[in-house]
Amino acid sequence: MRVxxxxxxxxxxxxxxxxxxxxxxxxxGILVFLIAVLVAHDALWMPxxxxxxxxxxxxxxxxxxxxxxxxxxxxx
Amino acid sequence: xxxxxxxxLIRRVVDWLRAPLPAPPAAxxxxxxxxxxxxxxxxxxxxxxxxxxALGVAFAVCFLTGLISHLIQHPGGWxxxxxRPVSLYRVTQGLxxxxxxxxxxxxxVKLWSVYPRLFVWPPVRSLAHAxxxxxxxxLVAAALFQVVSGxxxxxxxxxxMPFFFTTGHYWVxxxxxxxxxxxxxxxxPIARAALRRRRRPDEPPDHQRRRLLVGTAxxxxxITVTTVGQTVRPLARLGLLAPRRPDEGPQxxxxxxxxxxxxxxxxPGYRLVIDGPDGEQSLDLAALNALPQHTVDxxxxxxxxxxxxxxxxxxxxxxxAALAGADPDHADVVVESLEQHxxxxxxxxxxxxxxxxxxxxxxxxxxxxxxPDHGYPARLIAPNRPGVLQTKWIGRLTVREIR
Numbered sequence: 001m002r003v004x005x006x007x008x009x010x011x012x013x014x015x016x017x018x019x020x021x022x023x024x025x026x027x028x029g030i031l032v033f034l035i036a037v038l039v040a041h042d043a044l045w046m047p048x049x050x051x052x053x054x055x056x057x058x059x060x061x062x063x064x065x066x067x068x069x070x071x072x073x074x075x076x
Numbered sequence: 077x078x079x080x081x082x083x084x085l086i087r088r089v090v091d092w093l094r095a096p097l098p099a100p101p102a103a104x105x106x107x108x109x110x111x112x113x114x115x116x117x118x119x120x121x122x123x124x125x126x127x128x129x130a131l132g133v134a135f136a137v138c139f140l141t142g143l144i145s146h147l148i149q150h151p152g153g154w155x156x157x158x159x160r161p162v163s164l165y166r167v168t169q170g171l172x173x174x175x176x177x178x179x180x181x182x183x184x185v186k187l188w189s190v191y192p193r194l195f196v197w198p199p200v201r202s203l204a205h206a207x208x209x210x211x212x213x214x215l216v217a218a219a220l221f222q223v224v225s226g227x228x229x230x231x232x233x234x235x236x237m238p239f240f241f242t243t244g245h246y247w248v249x250x251x252x253x254x255x256x257x258x259x260x261x262x263x264x265p266i267a268r269a270a271l272r273r274r275r276r277p278d279e280p281p282d283h284q285r286r287r288l289l290v291g292t293a294x295x296x297x298x299i300t301v302t303t304v305g306q307t308v309r310p311l312a313r314l315g316l317l318a319p320r321r322p323d324e325g326p327q328x329x330x331x332x333x334x335x336x337x338x339x340x341x342x343x344p345g346y347r348l349v350i351d352g353p354d355g356e357q358s359l360d361l362a363a364l365n366a367l368p369q370h371t372v373d374x375x376x377x378x379x380x381x382x383x384x385x386x387x388x389x390x391x392x393x394x395x396x397a398a399l400a401g402a403d404p405d406h407a408d409v410v411v412e413s414l415e416q417h418x419x420x421x422x423x424x425x426x427x428x429x430x431x432x433x434x435x436x437x438x439x440x441x442x443x444x445x446x447x448p449d450h451g452y453p454a455r456l457i458a459p460n461r462p463g464v465l466q467t468k469w470i471g472r473l474t475v476r477e478i479r
Contacts, residue, residue, distance in 0.1 A: 003261075003264070004261045004262070004264050004265075005261070006261075007257045007258070007260050007261030007264070008257070008258050008261035008262065010254075010257050011253075011254045011255065011256070011257030011258030011259075011260075011261060012254065012258060013254070014250055014251075014253055014254030014257065015214070015250075015251060015254035015255060015258070016254075017250055017254070018247050018248070018250035018251035018254055019251070021246075021247040021250065022247045022248075022251070025239065025240070025243040025244065025247055026238075026239040026240060026243065026244065028238075029237070029238035029239030029244070030221075030239050030244045030247065030248065032238055033221060033225070033236075033237060033238060033239065033244070034217040034218065034221050034248070035217065037217060037220040037221050037224050038213065038216060038217040038220060041187065041216070041220055042191075042194060042216075046187065046188065046191050049188070050114075050191075
């Protein structure tokens, strides 16, 4: 527990240091870029990747099904 | 009798933070919020923890090497950086860029593995849960910020960044390391349990998940090796995210800022002004060439990770410091470029570099007069120093004795 409290406390101190430092730099520009990359990743990039993977998986299953049914025993 | 209210107060605050918040209406639990919206069986706490450990190590290496580079460029009074070994900076900065680029696949897989948690239900269970989620959002944003801005810097694409790259990258590095420590502190028990977990004898081996891990490791390793191609010539053609070639550019050496971009034109009346304890003097090119010339093999090591060794000829900076009337073993030199603007038009050469016989005011590269893009008529070349501090088109040296 002590290790965890130490890690969280040290992390919080570093975050505070970074925020103070950012305020002396270009806080608006940095904040805008932080939000932009987060939104771009979570709302655009990852959904797009998951969509592509889902479509590819569906197509593969379809082609496997059609191949299996085509290769099956034929009556006559 | 003394009442001890401290622990009771802390307990009350913790209870308040952990008190359940009202649940949102179930009707809005649709789309990605719906149960089973992310069915991939590849995701697991163990996979997330393993990739997380690799990412944590890469981030730590990247942070420390980046901090070294920052301190060399902006030294506080306490910081000291040696002039030897000559290639130390090229190693630390090469490592910085290579580990930073290796983070691209690691971060991609890590974020994919935890993406369903973005849509956890209920979205906020308590104030403590809200704070934890805010911390994770901060960590993800900072990590993406560092990787994306780093890659944009390698490609010299500054348009999408509404801030000065170096400053933003530096402060958000502190932010990401702070958020990482908080995250590790919060997730430590879960990660420990996941990493200690062993497959039960009756459990079938998970080949798909192993393939994913091996693929991620291979991608990170491939990017690292090809990034090294910016320095190691046989690997130069393989660079995917590292576009510089160590032998491309005027006189076989890459250039980041050209003379035209710096607004420098050849001046036949050029004179190097040297200011020191004995007053100010100026030397034209003939006078500089008449001084003892020395030839050294030194690398240019850029902050973007590429580096290339070349043969430089010129006057030792320590000889010019002595000419200015200073003790060259105890002097620093402010080097000013003819460039009118630019964040790196002035640099300071500390005493350990000034006294080093390898530090030159170079007049030749590979035996030829410097190409304008390499700093003609005169440039600084010193061992174990970032490329941005190897000032080009030198117009003035101010020698200061250090007591």
